[in-house]
């Protein structure tokens with residue numbers, strides 16, 4: 208039997224329509240236009256492309272977007288000065304510093320400087336700390352794992368008591384994703400490069416989240432029949448048969464796994480669109496904190 212394909216593009220489009228409507232009402236009723244500032248340091252082509260896509264989608268839903276590009280050799284002081292300027296800017300309700308930063312910069316210090324109520328990536332140590340504790344709510348949840356949860360909900364997954372395996376322990380996806388699943392009462396295993404018998408561990412999962420950055424690593428025999436598989440990977444592989452000479456694939460061997468899984472996201476077209484939709488949602492929330500008087504600006 209072939210898996211149900213979870214259509215991330217369609218789900219993200221619906222969420223974005225809802226956001227656009229709320230943005231319009233906010234502007235009409237309160238004269239406030241939500242604003243997102245994106246900071247890019249250096250010229251990494253993948254990062255530049257992500258930032259372009261984020262800005263384009265902002266415009267589509269009526270969120271103002273402010274792009275700031277610093278050179279690859281920008282100093283720690285320059286980056287920090289920019290973050291402080293954006294913290295003080297009342298037109299900015301969300302600040303995104305695209306990661307990874309060049310090696311000479313102190314990422315933790317930069318992320319710590321972002322105002323808590325503008326931390327739409329959810330990477331400020333206090334937001335991450337709250338996510339890592341029981342009964343504490345972060346102001347913002349990191350966008351990619353937040354999107355993973357929305358996709359699982361859309362697929363009708365029962366979280367409580369499910370065996371969930373997260374493949375990958377990154378700060379951006381794997382670790383926050385594991386906490387989100389624990390909060391929903393799943394039993395969570397996080398796998399990484401030292402895990403023994405990866406296929407064996409993964410094949411116990413009712414929910415499998417692949418976020419490891421290895422092209423088509425997850426095969427059909429890694430997957431429990433009927434499991435829900437979310438593919439976070441986005442890997443460029445050479446393919447001389449295409450016009451560009453390459454194509455994008457996920458961490459999951461889609462054609463192989465779709466014969467075993469109960470539900471599966473494609474990549475591209477699965478998690479990617481949700482990540483951006485969640486960023487827009489978080490930015491709207493940043494503006495709502497101002498409208499509701501919970502923060503000054």
Ligand code: GUN
Nearest residue numbers: 304305306307328350379
């Ligand atoms: N780099 C890859 N994913 C992300 C993300 O979600 N946020 C930021 N800031 N950088 C990233």
